[in-house]
């Protein structure tokens with residue numbers, strides 16, 4: 001049950017690069033945005049170590065510091081940043097309608113526009129050793145962390161386009177990349193498979209799964225299992241890249257907003273507009289292809305501009 005109702009112009013759900021960039025632009029357009037951070041303030045970047053590919057940080061920056069910078073910049077223009085989780089949404093179908101979003105089950109926000117930037121979460125296998133060594137050699141982002149494994153041996157788990165892309169990216173930096181593919185064939189597109197097969201320092205182990213990540217505080221190797229013969233063997237590596245897909249954080253919008261077959265929100269053309277007037281989506285929640293901080297920030301900017309134009313059209 002809601003005990004308080006607050007009326008605002010622009011609500012932003014999610015606090016990764018897309019959410020904070022939307023906030024910066026919305027605030028500067030005088031939309032007085034309120035951003036709810038979700039349970040992981042700062043988003044996925046707070047789980048990586050060094051970010052070396054975000055323009056403007058010539059010496060690199062750690063993900064948490066970078067997201068603090070995003071937050072500070074949003075607050076400088078009077079964005080209200082609040083810790084809290086959207087738990088229910090009731091979106092109006094009419095142009096100019098009011099959208100209701102419940103926060104933490106007990107507070108209702110009535111917003112003229114809503115920008116959804118709830119991101120996506122990398123899937124992991126669920127092994128105890130994998131969880132323990134996250135940040136100590138286990139990663140779900142080769143673009144973010146691959147650089148630290150230059151000249152070393154790594155493994156990539158997965159057989160889709162992401163795994164193929166990460167493996168070929170890593171092969172340029174690393175001495176050797178071993179891909180663990182659980183079936184006897186890859187899911188990746190033929191073009192990506194071709195690229196994988198033509199990479200000299202990349203070996204594919206078919207019918208093979210990750211059984212255990214070895215090492216106490218940093219990765220020292222992996223134990224793999226052939227799922228046909230049940231034979232296990234160890235491989236010495238310093239990096240383990242899990243690339244078995246991402247899950248967009250869209251549970252809340254099921255049956256309400258249009259999604260593709262994997263749950264990513266669908267936006268219209270080159271805009272951030274969803275199928276509902278006044279509801280926009282930015283960042284990884286609507287992008288399964290690029291998934292970079294800088295592209296998420298770019299769509300966050302677009303969402304704020306789309307929201308501003310939507311409100312301006314209502315007034316004219």
Ligand code: NDP
Nearest residue numbers: 158159160161162163165182183187243244245246288289
């Ligand atoms: P996918 O769902 O396509 O592939 C996931 C892969 O991980 C599959 O090969 C799957 O194996 C494997 N996997 C899942 N769970 C496990 C597990 N427990 N143990 C071992 N392996 C596992 O995800 P992607 O992230 O690769 O791609 C998502 C979408 O994004 C796709 O549509 C893809 O085409 C697109 N994409 C496009 C790119 C491009 O065009 N440049 C780049 C990256 C992604 P199995 O095959 O056996 O199910």
